[in-house]
Each structure stands twice: as C-alpha cells, then as structure tokens.
Amino acid sequence: MIHNAGARHLYVHLPFCVHRCGYCDFVTVVGREAQHGAYVDALLSELARESGSLAGAVDTVFIGGGTPTFTDPDALRRVLAALPSAAEVTVEANPETVTEELAVLLREGGVNRISLGAQTFAPRLLDVLERVAGPDDVRRAVHTLRDAFFDNISLDLIYGIPGQEPSDLDTDLAEALALAPEHLSLYELEAKPGTRFTHAWGDELVRQSEAMEGYFERVVETLTDAGYRWYETANFCLSGDQAAGRDLRAHHNLGYWQGRDYLGVGIGAVSTLGEQRRRNGASIGRYINALGGSAGGKEPPRELEQLDPLTKAQERLMLGLRLDEPLALGGLEHAIDRGGLERMVAGGLAVVHTECDAGDEQSLSLTNRGRFLGGGVTAELLA
Numbered sequence: 310m311i312h313n314a315g316a317r318h319l320y321v322h323l324p325f326c327v328h329r330c331g332y333c334d335f336v337t338v339v340g341r342e343a344q345h346g347a348y349v350d351a352l353l354s355e356l357a358r359e360s361g362s363l364a365g366a367v368d369t370v371f372i373g374g375g376t377p378t379f380t381d382p383d384a385l386r387r388v389l390a391a392l393p394s395a396a397e398v399t400v401e402a403n404p405e406t407v408t409e410e411l412a413v414l415l416r417e418g419g420v421n422r423i424s425l426g427a428q429t430f431a432p433r434l435l436d437v438l439e440r441v442a443g444p445d446d447v448r449r450a451v452h453t454l455r456d457a458f459f460d461n462i463s464l465d466l467i468y469g470i471p472g473q474e475p476s477d478l479d480t481d482l483a484e485a486l487a488l489a490p491e492h493l494s495l496y497e498l499e500a501k502p503g504t505r506f507t508h509a510w511g512d513e514l515v516r517q518s519e520a521m522e523g524y525f526e527r528v529v530e531t532l533t534d535a536g537y538r539w540y541e542t543a544n545f546c547l548s549g550d551q552a553a554g555r556d557l558r559a560h561h562n563l564g565y566w567q568g569r570d571y572l573g574v575g576i577g578a579v580s581t582l583g584e585q586r587r588r589n590g591a592s593i594g595r596y597i598n599a600l601g602g603s604a605g606g607k608e609p610p611r612e613l614e615q616l617d618p619l620t621k622a623q624e625r626l627m628l629g630l631r632l633d634e635p636l637a638l639g640g641l642e643h644a645i646d647r648g649g650l651e652r653m654v655a656g657g658l659a660v661v662h663t664e665c666d667a668g669d670e671q672s673l674s675l676t677n678r679g680r681f682l683g684g685g686v687t688a689e690l691l692a
C-alpha cells in the first residue's frame with residue numbers, strides 16, 4: 310500500500326562518471342556521453358510516471374550519482390527544469406567538474422546546496438583512491454561556487470584510506486575547515502570484499518580498520534571544537550552563531566534517517582513508499598528500453614519488498630539513533646529488547662527520557678559514548 314500523503318523527498322540518480330574510482334560501490338556508468346540524453350529522457354519519463362507518489366509539496370530533492378555534474382549540460386538542464394520546487398535542492402559535484410558555467414547552470418536550475426566530494430587533501434591518498442581531482446581542484450571548486458552565491462556547501466571526506474596516518478587526518482580536517490563549509494560528511498572507508506581495491510590494499514585495510522575508532526573520535530572532537538554540530542553519526546553542520554539562525558543539517562538525508570517516505574528515480578534508485586520498498590535495476594540499457602525506447606513508458610525493471618511492521622520499526626530505531634535528538638519510542642516498543650536496553654542504560658551508552666507533559670511518552674537517545682560505538686549498541690537494543 311502506498312502512503313496516501315505521498316513522499317516529500319525525491320532522489321534523482323545520474324550515474325555517469327568520467328572514470329571509476331577503485332573503492333566505489335555505487336551504481337555508476339563510465340563515460341557513455343552518447344547515452345546521457347537518452348538516459349535523461351528515460352529518467353524524466355519515470356519521474357512523470359511516478360509523480361503521483363509525491364506529495365503536493367516536496368521538501369527536498371537530492372541529485373546524486375555517479376557524478377551528476379559530469380552529465381551533458383543540456384541533459385542536466387532538462388533534469389533541473391523538470392524537478393518540483395523544494396526548499397532544499399542538493400546536487401553532488403566532483404571538484405574537477407565545477408566551472409563558472411556549471412555553477413550558473415546549477416543556480417539557474419534552482420539548486421541551492423552542493424555536496425562536493427573532496428575525500429582527502431593528501432595527493433598520495435587521492436592517488437590510492439584513484440581520484441581525478443587534486444586538492445587545488447577542491448579549493449578552486451569551493452571558491453567558484455561561493456562566487457556563484459552558493460551559501461550551503463558540504464564537503465565529503467573519507468578516512469581509513471590505505472597509507473593514511475592520524476596526522477594526515479588532522480591535516481585533512483584543517484584543510485576542510487579552512488574552506489568554512491556549512492556542512493561536512495566524514496565517512497569511514499568501506500572496502501567491499503572481493504573487489505580489485507581490496508585485493509590491492511588487503512593488509513593495509515586491516516591496519517586501517519583497527520585505527521578506525523581512534524580516527525572517528527578525532528573527527529568528532531576536532532569538528533565539534535570548531536563549532537560544528539555532530540547531528541548524525543557521520544554528519545556535521547555549522548550551528549549556533551556560525552549558522553546565523555539556519556538549520557544546516559542535510560534535510561534530504563534527515564528525512565531518510567527520520568523514517569519518512571521518499572521516491573527515488575533512475576537506475577539503482579531506491580524508494581520507500583508506505584510499506585513498500587522498491588529498488589530499480591542497475592542496467593542502463595534495460596532502463597532506457599523500458600522507459601524511453603520505442604516501447605516507451607513501461608515500468609523499469611525493479612525489485613519490490615514488502616516491509617512488515619517489525620522491520621519498519623527496527624529500521625526506524627537503527628536510523629533514528631544515528632541522530633543527536635531523542636527518538637520517540639511510541640509504536641516502536643515491540644522492536645526493542647528490554648533487557649538489552651537496560652544493559653545499555655546501565656552501561657552509560659543510552660538514555661531513556663520521559664516527557665511528563667506528553668502523557669509519559671518515552672524517547673531514547675544514545676550518549677556520546679554510545680554514538681561512538683554506534684551499530685554495536687543499536688544491535689543490542691533490537692528485539
């Protein structure tokens with residue numbers, strides 16, 4: 310059953326990349342410039358087909374990839390023109406693709422937030438990640454975006470890169486802070502077993518995974534000391550005076566962490582609509598054939614999953630506890646292991662709050678120590 314009110318969050322997948330970085334596990338397609346237009350035709354056809362799943366007013370749009378900013382400019386312009394208006398419209402950008410022309414195209418297309426993939430500022434670590442952009446490209450991209458009046462820029466950084474030392478992470482954080490981004494995402498490097506990247510860096514990846522906890526604490530301490538709010542496990546935004554009254558959290562992702570419905574269009578895109586989750590297939594050829602080919606307008610290949618109430622409640626707990634605000638427990642009781650909860654509270658990892666004003670409604674949050682341990686604590690709490 311599809312939620313009546315409709316989704317207020319829209320994800321749009323633009324999969325094209327100039328090359329494939331060794332560590333990347335996203336649904337991407339290298340090059341294929343000749344296919345950008347046909348893919349966008351199919352994407353817009355899917356968006357038109359599915360628009361009934363969207364609410365009358367959409368809060369956020371997120372255009373992710375792949376490298377959305379590598380998409381042919383005319384095709385990208387067509388995507389932006391077809392989007393519903395929303396308070397937050399984010400585009401993921403790779404630094405080397407950011408030019409004055411691109412910044413103007415994005416601004417004129419209604420984009421008001423940019424998520425820039427810096428990853429690291431150390432040239433030798435960028436080589437390990439097989440990135441195209443160097444540190445100067447990241448700085449230049451931020452300045453170009455500022456000149457085009459973008460006032461909500463997020464930087465992605467990765468830590469735990471083969472060959473990285475704690476001092477490299479300190480330098481990366483200092484370099485990122487010098488650019489004064491409104492938002493920062495700090496990801497632990499995930500290396501999928503069996504990939505070329507994992508074969509190439511096996512032992513070093515083991516050494517890095519042992520250092521991960523220390524890196525994480527360093528990240529949180531440095532960024533909170535610099536005035537950023539640690540509002541989600543891997544995400545930080547300016548707050549207080551530095552935010553000048555703006556709530557700079559990533560509202561699109563916040564919708565996901567808060568368990569709201571979202572519609573995803575494009576290859577590999579995921580949607581959660583009421584009790585149904587669906588995942589589009591990853592094949593660009595089949596996607597274009599279904600939606601844009603001569604037979605046009607058919608549903609693209611996708612997998613459907615019915616979400617039972619327990620699964621929904623467990624997901625709500627796992628995602629909600631990543632945030633720094635207490636999670637209301639009403640309706641989630643059946644997903645919680647009471648013994649596990651008591652152990653976590655006694656161990657100083659979780660806190661139960663009781664709001665007397667709200668009819669004894671209980672809510673749950675993790676302490677900072679609990680947030681550092683993250684998934685391990687949540688696993689103990691689940692029934």
Ligand SMILES: C[S@@+](CC[C@H](N)C(=O)[O-])C[C@H]1O[C@@H](n2cnc3c(N)ncnc32)[C@H](O)[C@@H]1O
Nearest residue numbers: 332333335374375376401426465496497498499
């Ligand atoms: C959709 S991805 C890529 C966006 C953009 N094409 C880029 O490369 O910057 C969004 C972010 O996920 C993070 N990411 C991608 N693969 C990762 C991995 N294997 N481990 C940790 N973070 C990863 C990167 O920080 C990246 O900027």
Ligand code: SF4
Nearest residue numbers: 326329330333374375
């Ligand atoms: S540019 Fe981004 S999406 Fe493309 S392969 Fe590299 S990490 Fe993946």
